[in-house]
Amino acid sequence: MPITLTRVTRDFASIRALDDINLTIEDGTFLTILGASGCGKSTLLNLIAGLDAPSSGRLAIDGVPIAKPGPDRVVVFQQPGLYPWLTLRDNIAFGQRMRGSIDWPRIDEVIGIMGLGGFESHRPYELSGGMQQRAALARALVMNPKVLLMDEPFAALDAQTRHRMQAFLLELWDKIGATIIFITHDIDEAIILGDRLVVMQARPGRIAIDQPIPLARPRSWDMTLEPDFLHLKRRVMSVLAA
Numbered sequence: 001m002p003i004t005l006t007r008v009t010r011d012f013a014s015i016r017a018l019d020d021i022n023l024t025i026e027d028g029t030f031l032t033i034l035g036a037s038g039c040g041k042s043t044l045l046n047l048i049a050g051l052d053a054p055s056s057g058r059l060a061i062d063g064v065p066i067a068k069p070g071p072d073r074v075v076v077f078q079q080p081g082l083y084p085w086l087t088l089r090d091n092i093a094f095g096q097r098m099r100g101s102i103d104w105p106r107i108d109e110v111i112g113i114m115g116l117g118g119f120e121s122h123r124p125y126e127l128s129g130g131m132q133q134r135a136a137l138a139r140a141l142v143m144n145p146k147v148l149l150m151d152e153p154f155a156a157l158d159a160q161t162r163h164r165m166q167a168f169l170l171e172l173w174d175k176i177g178a179t180i181i182f183i184t185h186d187i188d189e190a191i192i193l194g195d196r197l198v199v200m201q202a203r204p205g206r207i208a209i210d211q212p213i214p215l216a217r218p219r220s221w222d223m224t225l226e227p228d229f230l231h232l233k234r235r236v237m238s239v240l241a242a
């Protein structure tokens with residue numbers, strides 16, 4: 001069952017951050033969201049996460065209204081936000097510990113999937129930026145979410161690490177089949193990762209483009225030279241420049 005947003009508006013005093021947003025996101029979709037700063041991307045993600053409520057309109061997941069955060073949805077932010085005093089393994093187990101019980105075999109399985117084996121007892125400062133972000137992703141995954149909400153998760157990484165993380169995320173998504181909603185400022189990243197692309201415009205925050213991304217999978221960076229890629233990129237650039 002999908003995530004549905006029906007006529008969603010969010011005002012902050014006199015600022016209309018989101019205006020009449022209608023979206024249906026099918027299960028297992030990789031949706032990427034692009035848009036200039038301040039166009040309402042994070043506001044949209046926070047509403048789906050249940051961290052904020054709309055001024056008007058409705059949000060639902062599997063037909064159930066979204067009223068608060070839930071175990072079915074986890075958010076991964078730009079900063080990994082690991083606890084410096086905890087080991088990698090304890091950081092990854094943190095959400096489960098808060099929920100009341102830790103499934104250590106699952107924690108260790110996800111550590112393996114994320115390529116973090118051997119670093120279990122390291123503290124965050126002993127890990128590279130890419131490893132820290134993988135640990136943040138692992139901490140989200142061990143909650144077995146149906147929906148991963150990613151707010152510019154790779155923006156703080158250098159270009160090479162970022163490319164590795166993008167490939168890694170696509171492999172992971174293929175394995176877990178979760179719905180991913182992924183915010184980015186990077187047009188190439190949005191097109192190369194997603195099944196579907198939403199481009200937003202600011203003041204008021206509205207959807208300017210909502211379309212499938214017509215590239216085959218598996219994706220590779222060579223595809224950034226394909227006519228379908230360039231055609232879509234040109235369209236996005238003209239909307240963002242408007």
Ligand SMILES: Nc1ncnc2c1ncn2[C@@H]1O[C@H](COP(=O)(O)OP(=O)(O)OP(=O)(O)O)[C@@H](O)[C@H]1O
Pocket residue numbers: 012015016017035036037038039040041042043044205
């Ligand atoms: N808690 C808040 N209080 C007041 N205004 C807010 C609040 N959150 C967001 N806004 C305003 O709503 C608009 C949309 O903000 P939002 O953070 O969703 O944009 P964004 O597209 O995620 O931007 P960025 O790409 O810079 O992260 C902005 O004008 C912002 O100033």
